[in-house]
Amino acid sequence: MTKEKFELAQIEKQAELAKNEDVDETVKAPTIGVRHWQVSILFLLVWLAYGIRVSLSVAIVAMTDPTASTNPNVPVYPEWTDKSIILSAFFWGYVIPQIVAGWLAGRFGSKWFLFGAMGVCGSMCILLPSMAAGLGSKGVMINRAIQGLCQGFLFPNTHHLLSQWVPPDERSRLGTLVYAAGPFGTVIGMLVTGWISASNFGWPLVFYLYGGASLLWSLLCLIATHNSPLDHPKISEAERFYIEHSLGHSEGKPNLRTPWKSIWTSLPLWAILISHCGQNWGFWTLMTEIPNYMGHVMNFDIKSVSVFAIKRKPFMKYPIMKFQNSVLSALPYFVLWILSFIMSFISDSLIVRRILTVGTTRKIFNTIGLLIPAVALIFLGLTPADDPNRAVSLLVVAVGFNAGIFCGFNVNHVDISPNHAGILMGITNGISNIFGIVAPLLVQFLVSDEADPNQWKIIFFMTAAVYVGADIFYISFGSGEVQKWNDDPDDDKESKTP
Template sequence: MMHRLFRLSAFWSSMNSAVEHQNEEHTPLLQKQAGKHSVPPKCCSVRSNLAFMMFLGFAVVYGLRVNLSVAMVAMVNATNGQPTSNGSEEKECPAPSGPSNTSHQNPDQPDGVPQYSWDPETQGMLLGAFFFGYLFTQIPGGYLSGRFGGSIFLGGGVLGTAVLTLLTPLAAQLGPSWLFALRALEGFGEGVTFPAQMAMWACWAPPLERARLTTFSGAGSNFGAFVALPLTGFICNSLGWPAVFYCFGGAGCLWAVLWFILVSDEPRTHRRISDQEKDYIINSIGSEGGSHGWSVPLLPMLLSVPLWAIIITQMCANWSYYTLLTSLPTYMDTVLHFDLRQNSFLSALPYLGAWLFSILSGVLADSLLEREILSITTVRKIFTLVGLLLPAGFLFAVGFTGCSSTLAVTFLTVSTTIGGISAAGVFMNQIDIAPRYAGMLLGITNTFGTIPGVLAPIAVGHLAKNRSLVGWRNVFCLSAGVSAIGALVFTLFGSGRIQRWAVREHGTDADREH
């Protein structure tokens, strides 16, 4: 039986490689169009500057997204207390004795800074409000970005979210319902940013630079989380929690001004791009880049196996991501008993490694394609498999570290760091299979990918409700298992070739062979 499965797997791999070679040999990427046109320097080029501006923008975006998670500790007074473990103390790690054990205490706020008596249910509602708005604008944002260009939607999304963030102290003073509505509107504004990014790279990223440009710009999200978490704690302790929202909101407004001055939708309309770089980008991308019309092939998209492979895999990958993003500070606090400053720094540490590895993965992926060592499909599958399966193993190990804070922090950091490798895999696969519709496809996949952001915290609350080691072990094992499933799905059903329904109607015969 195993021998037969091995032969079937080998046959599938050989057929897949043959099909990929047959289809990818007609793409601009493997035609080596860069060899026909002089390649302008990457350093200080307009496309590299665009990637840097996007990097800063997504750092701001994630700062605007996660600041409430830390600021909530300072916004809520200390009279609510913490629920006991209901007799499960023997399963918890012992807390350090002495005055240093301040993990459950609210930081002192300057005179005149209000604090609120919000119960845990209200706090959870406010922290989850962002995702309610975030769900609704992913697909419309991707569609409109692909039709009209992504710069106005990416810049407008950040600017709108930043302006609303400035109103957070006022909304909190008016009541939790007002703050909930404000956070939902912030999510509504941010929902268009990632689809708009992908729509812009469909016009700006030469195929041989696609992975490094896309992963570098998207890595701003991990960098933003790494900076925002400890910075928010520092500002809360030094200036009071309202200053957090004024600082982050002001930074977002400043970035938006620079964005609208420096950026355009495509190379043809950029005022400062050289003719050499413009011709290189346009000729490298070919006829499949640019914007799409009003109509989109919805039914072929719905029936596309590679698209569903992306959707399922991103949902599985985001389950562990959102589990750590929303619940890691709680684990650090209630199980490992780190104080507030240690908690904010250690919760942010994994995102530093993910930021570095995501950038390196993009460079490596492009290098493999440029040297024609592997096909696009193989590259995407390898980076997805490594970026999901290895982190799953380390997450599984976290559940068995017991009370060893050193091992737990090490495994969590290594898991998230290696997970950054998947940035050059499934998380940029939309632009491979349908460059014209990349923005809309990312909107679709991000909409499904946001569902774990709603469900994962609920699952954590159920599994770890007694704050026991066994409960948190189940949390980490569940996340590991879901990630492994995602790796398997993409390995079996993912693809890197342009789909038939994504080819322009007036394309050449070679294009239609895709």
């Protein structure tokens, strides 16, 4: 008997024993396998996607400032007065395909949609400098809207692939690995874009690099990505059995009719949706408006002020730590990225060891991800203008502990309906990003005087209230159980716990 056949026989034996003895046992799997390679490819996808998304937010400063680069030959457009519209253009396309993308993923698989979407997105990145030169700001808007349209396919298809490849007991950490690539991509994007834009190379190189990397990823996707373990030609029988047995896909499933009525009337889905909307409201408020608050209210010059200054002692010669603009902007998202891994391992450990149910674990970490930032925002609003160090600390807490949502609602779509996870992500991601657009616009409406701390208190307290309200709704109606409409829309059997 070969080693692979022996491992498969052992896994089948464990599964049969667990079934016959009615014991809740986890079927053992190869520690590292093809599923981890598939997840790693998705990590690179999300990393690049967020880098592309955030790159223009930093590069547009250099695009409109003749003194930004050391190279006088780098093109600049100081006459552009519509920068805020340019930055919002990405979302014009992003919200459009979400639900359809999820439906297509469930029906035809994700590989070709990811390949095409990232290929077109990368090509548009490469074309952006030319469109800026030939069509001005309107050309950049068109370019970014097309990039957004392409990226609108990414997360529903990514969620669908996770539902096919990731067993429930590994869902928190592997799902977090993929989606935590977002803040990691934000950190790298801010730092790299800031450095290149200020260098002799100039801002166009940023888009050539991200565009080229996206095309390379598309090639990797074409070669190495597969829609499910059943489609993978080199996966071991032992690992395939483990994944499919864990997910209940061991016999393969035909294309199921989408239970639209059951989906839209499902309270667990609405709990995810409300949480997702609250998350995007707070995330984009912080992303877009905190620099204005720090500059106008706190009089915070992040190019020169010392942050977390270490007091000198007679026997110690510590340098005072100073942070440049891009580094300080990236710091909260770096903390978020680190905390996301810590929380994901704790979350999966609680589930695997049967200490808590899937639903309870999701609610605990969702609460960490929303309520701690809410408290930090309240204290941020009460922070006096002469205490910038405290303000930065609270900002790091508000963004960093938001990592809890990766083990909360963000993977909950797969818990409640593995077969329709792509569609569910399309629904919540599409609708929630509308709030990501509205929230910064509301700040502009309410904050007429950017130097007035009382007006900023309204923003921080309102955002905290949104976080709290979203979490309360999720705690009340969220679930970790597979819903009865997951397998058969016409089947009235009870929901089952994964």
